[in-house]
Amino acid sequence: MRTSNNLIGLVNFLTFLLSIPILGGGIWLSSRANSTDCMRFLQWPLIVIGISIMVVSLAGIAGACYRNKFLMWIYLFVMFFVIAALIAFIIFAYAVTDKGSGRFVMNRRYLDYYLGDYSGWLKDRVTDDGNWGQIASCVRDSGVCKKIRRHLNGVPETPQMFYFRKLTPIESGCCKPPTDCGYTYMNETVWVPGGEIVGSNPDCMLWNNDQRLLCYQCSSCKAGVLGSLKKSWRKVSVINIVVLIILVIFYVIAYAAYRNVKRIDNDEPAGEARMTKSHPSHYQY
Known part of the structure; x- marks a missing residue:
């Protein structure tokens, strides 16, 4: 069980690190005075997704450190929707910048x-x-x-x-x-x-x-x-695709480790009951 908790904690820490380039991409878009600084509504989806991954990863790390299955479950549940949102954003970014060039x-x-x-x-x-x-x-x-x-x-x-x-x-x-x-x-x-x-x-x-x-x-x-927006969004989307692939891999690993923790917890009461029967606390003479 300790190994599974350590694995979940490590995966959450890595997803926390992965949230940094997503958040950085949103900040980079907002800092480009030539284009997207003039359209502030465009960088917010990335910033929200990056902050969400960061916060959820911290919850997962806390759950793994304190062996809190509820926090681990929250991490898996919310991260699923965050990954779905990131996929939707990538598709949206490519769809709205599909046409047009110099x-x-x-x-x-x-x-x-x-x-x-x-x-x-x-x-x-x-x-x-x-x-x-x-x-x-x-x-x-x-x-x-x-x-x-x-x-x-x-x-x-x-x-x-x-x-x-x-x-x-x-x-x-x-x-x-x-x-x-x-x-x-x-x-x-x-x-x-x-x-x-x-x-x-x-x-x-x-x-x-x-x-x-x-x-x-x-x-x-x-x-x-x-044209400037298209270039900026395409650059950020490439980073997001790489991050998405890594996130999905980490999510599968974390889910498997969480399943293992649940299985161990479910087996422990049955094992304790068998030990009680085979080693009674008192004997009748």
């Missing part, structure tokens, strides 16, 4: 982003007027477009140097006009029309060299936020 542009290293390439729940949340006002304000206040400027030995970047930079989705979508608008590069965040604006992209008329405006109201900026 488009390759000729003679450019960076990608252009178009809102029409995205669809579904995440797009609806980002493009909602109430949400987008806060997101755009957050992206602007983060200074992401100010940070895009680069000088080499005090010399401003040339157009060709900029064209072959690898920009983040938000830098590409919010800090410059779409390439198909035909604007002429002056510097990273200042562009002037190159004659007649090409194409029917509505974003071409929304671009503004005012550093407070730029393309924050463009569809390309919304698409850039979606």
Whole structure:
């Protein structure tokens, strides 16, 4: 029985350690000022799951140390639903980030982003007027477009140097006009029309060299936020899948050890009864 309790305690301690990367993933999402810090509702499922695993693991450790079968049972019962919630979150994260990606542009290293390439729940949340006002304000206040400027030995970047930079989705979508608008590069965040604006992209008329405006109201900026969210969620989902596999293995081990503890406890009274019969406490003469 002591071996089984020690095993359950060890497994609970390991699941406690595994809760740290899940919780860290939620905090990492919330700390990304370029994207998800502007959409605080997205990181909460991960943070809640991470805290739940941490608390339940502590209960399991206490149950194993004090041989409290009720706490062990609570651990197994709640952990089952936590694993189910983690599976649901992983499926949800992949489902809402399934569609959409940047488009390759000729003679450019960076990608252009178009809102029409995205669809579904995440797009609806980002493009909602109430949400987008806060997101755009957050992206602007983060200074992401100010940070895009680069000088080499005090010399401003040339157009060709900029064209072959690898920009983040938000830098590409919010800090410059779409390439198909035909604007002429002056510097990273200042562009002037190159004659007649090409194409029917509505974003071409929304671009503004005012550093407070730029393309924050463009569809390309919304698409850039979606592209950034997709990358962040996919990275976190990979970690979650690895953690999920390990959690399931540990859960099976803990369940088997708990079954063994119950079996030993059930056998002990019968064994004590047999010993009492074979070794009576008094004799009749």
